[in-house]
Amino acid sequence: MGAPRRGDGIEPRITVITLAVGDLERAVGFYRDGLGWPTDGIIGTEFEDGAVAFFRLSGGPILALWPRESLARDASLPPGPRSSTELTLGHNLASAEAVDRAFAIAVAAGGTPVKAPRATSWGGYAGYLADPDGHLWELVFNSDLIPD
């Protein structure tokens, strides 16, 4: 391997999004049982810090749920605080009505309503809710970004 040269780059790609969770079973319950997302459940328990759940999403990437202590230890970092404003995950829908419906489903599944869906300044329609670990989902209608 030579030293990096000007013009070298890395392909723009995210293969896996891993969310830190405080209680893996609770988190899996929200996504699998509440939202109905496909998973083989908790696997990897034979490895130290290996217990994890993967969800294969439509159109990629993979969503992983991993205990915060495992994630931190694997990265050689101390576990940091929960912080809901580090990221949002956007789930686009085909209409404002679909946003309202998905929001109601996610709240019924145990999501915490953070901002009820409403018209946005840029002409869309969106709301926020938090998963059991405080990770924010934005459910959004954007006429320029309609999912397949």
Added chain:
Amino acid sequence: MGAPRRGDGIEPRITVITLAVGDLERAVGFYRDGLGWPTDGIIGTEFEDGAVAFFRLSGGPILALWPRESLARDASLPPGPRSSTELTLGHNLASAEAVDRAFAIAVAAGGTPVKAPRATSWGGYAGYLADPDGHLWELVFNSDLIPD
């Protein structure tokens, strides 16, 4: 819209991953100039809290960089602390050598090495680095998950 019924669900999909950043220009510089990722740069400055940069990734989803204060205000939450252990973004590569090379490129681009690439307990090869806002990337070779 009726009330959610048992068996209702939400399609497993992430359209946009938005990372909170402390300095939007610095963050855009890392991903655009350092990693070479495609973007139209900072757009949306005509809207309140609208300044944002989007990167279209191979195989979806879209990566967005958004000032933490904007993200928090939009979600009606107080800005939380930086916390590097809330998530990791996994970028899979086709070999251990490709992990080493990508790691060197990302560090040369201004990423902070967090854990140098090494063999993992599960038979792969991986390292961690942080982007300018502390968001963790795992560069990883997993023979079961080779990117196209």
